[in-house]
Amino acid sequence: xxxxxxxxxxxxxxxxxxxxxxxxxxxxxxxxxxxxxxxxxxxxxxxxxxxxxxxxxxxxxxxxxxxxxxxxxxxxxxxxxxxxxxxxxxxxxxxxxxxxxxxxxxxxxxxxxxxxxxxxxxxxxxxxxxxxxxxxxxxxxxxxxxxxxxxxxxxxxxxxxxxxxxxxxxxxxxxxxxxxxxxxxxxxxx
Amino acid sequence: xxxxxxxxxxxxxxxxxxxxxxxxxxxxxxxxxxxxxxxxxxxxxxxxxxxxxxxxxxxxxxxxxxxxxxxxxxxxxxxxxxxxxxxxxxxxxxxxxxxxxxxxxxxxxxxxxxxxxxxxxxxxxxxxxxxxxxxxxxxxxxxxxxxxxxxxxxxxxxxxxxxxxxxxxxxxxxxxxxxxxxxxxxxxxx
DNA sequence: ATGACCATGTAATCCGTTACATGATTCG
DNA sequence: CGAATCATGTAACGGATTACATGGTCAT
Numbered sequence: 001x002x003x004x005x006x007x008x009x010x011x012x013x014x015x016x017x018x019x020x021x022x023x024x025x026x027x028x029x030x031x032x033x034x035x036x037x038x039x040x041x042x043x044x045x046x047x048x049x050x051x052x053x054x055x056x057x058x059x060x061x062x063x064x065x066x067x068x069x070x071x072x073x074x075x076x077x078x079x080x081x082x083x084x085x086x087x088x089x090x091x092x093x094x095x096x097x098x099x100x101x102x103x104x105x106x107x108x109x110x111x112x113x114x115x116x117x118x119x120x121x122x123x124x125x126x127x128x129x130x131x132x133x134x135x136x137x138x139x140x141x142x143x144x145x146x147x148x149x150x151x152x153x154x155x156x157x158x159x160x161x162x163x164x165x166x167x168x169x170x171x172x173x174x175x176x177x178x179x180x181x182x183x184x185x186x187x188x189x190x
Numbered sequence: 191x192x193x194x195x196x197x198x199x200x201x202x203x204x205x206x207x208x209x210x211x212x213x214x215x216x217x218x219x220x221x222x223x224x225x226x227x228x229x230x231x232x233x234x235x236x237x238x239x240x241x242x243x244x245x246x247x248x249x250x251x252x253x254x255x256x257x258x259x260x261x262x263x264x265x266x267x268x269x270x271x272x273x274x275x276x277x278x279x280x281x282x283x284x285x286x287x288x289x290x291x292x293x294x295x296x297x298x299x300x301x302x303x304x305x306x307x308x309x310x311x312x313x314x315x316x317x318x319x320x321x322x323x324x325x326x327x328x329x330x331x332x333x334x335x336x337x338x339x340x341x342x343x344x345x346x347x348x349x350x351x352x353x354x355x356x357x358x359x360x361x362x363x364x365x366x367x368x369x370x371x372x373x374x375x376x377x378x379x380x
Numbered sequence: 381a382t383g384a385c386c387a388t389g390t391a392a393t394c395c396g397t398t399a400c401a402t403g404a405t406t407c408g
Numbered sequence: 409c410g411a412a413t414c415a416t417g418t419a420a421c422g423g424a425t426t427a428c429a430t431g432g433t434c435a436t
Contacts, residue, residue: 001422035426037425038424061432062387064388065387078291086308088285089284093222095277097195100344103339103343145369145375150293153289153290160361163364168353178335181333182335191394207416249404252403252414252415253414
């Protein structure tokens, strides 16, 4: 299961389930989503597998915190996952299906409305990543190739995300332009 | 559930579960995957919901075929889905997590090996889509904006896929270049 | 006091995969 | 004779979401 491996990677430093949720909302949010109701049972399972150990500590505010630590075995599992090659799963892009089936409606205006909404959705995702990139670049103005390992790898991920999301926006723009010209043509002929 | 809506869209013409599997392997393969063991129960559920009706007909070779047809209610459900706006679900990109966690290994050569494998994986997905685009363009050499509705919408989907996949390749290339320069620098300083 | 945040969990349900089960026809 | 393709399904399991349940602290 990928989620377990991702959580192993995030547990480089000890953390509670609640801490991990925050991490999912900050960094991985852009490539992986997980709710608390999934995080807690997963941590328990990983502890049973001896990839983690946990201790409870009082919290300054609120109830006791259960803090998890990666074991040597957990680290080995993580490294094996990384050495096992890139995990590229099947995509599930419902919006592509929607776009195809708009063909059946035979109304370019609806296709156009759909594409414009899609573009807005994609644009808001891009903003977040671009500001993350700018933030990293401002912290250290040298070439990213000179940064420390962690910052460098974070940069690679953000940078790849930015490129893909920009391409999605341009793809929307092209589709919108094509559909508009189709709409104009349709009106001319009617 | 998106799968049900996608299957509604595919059932513009009557088809059996076995036929749908073939459709999934041709077009939607690039954006949605479904196995027979998921397709059959889903068709049964949709029939119970009265989105489909089925009849059995003998097959020229092999056992009886159960052919499903969309009902008026099914068509209404599909249109409501399309009118309900773009469905952009949370992404689950395990490879991005892997790339981040390579930071912990502190060895650019392993990062580089990973990125090169990733590039190969992405490249093979692009080939399929590009040949699909060329095929469509060869069938009708006018601007796609002049094609019939179905061909036009299929083109839009393929075209968007091509753009995004090309961006992924370029993103890999950039990451490989950055990591290589980092590797050279590391060797110089050692 | 009300709402936001801290903090942990369980239960029911649904979606998807893997494995199992069956049997006919056609081509080499 | 064996493999591929046609054709339909069930069962067990695992992964993910939604809803449920609890209760303390802090700021307004």
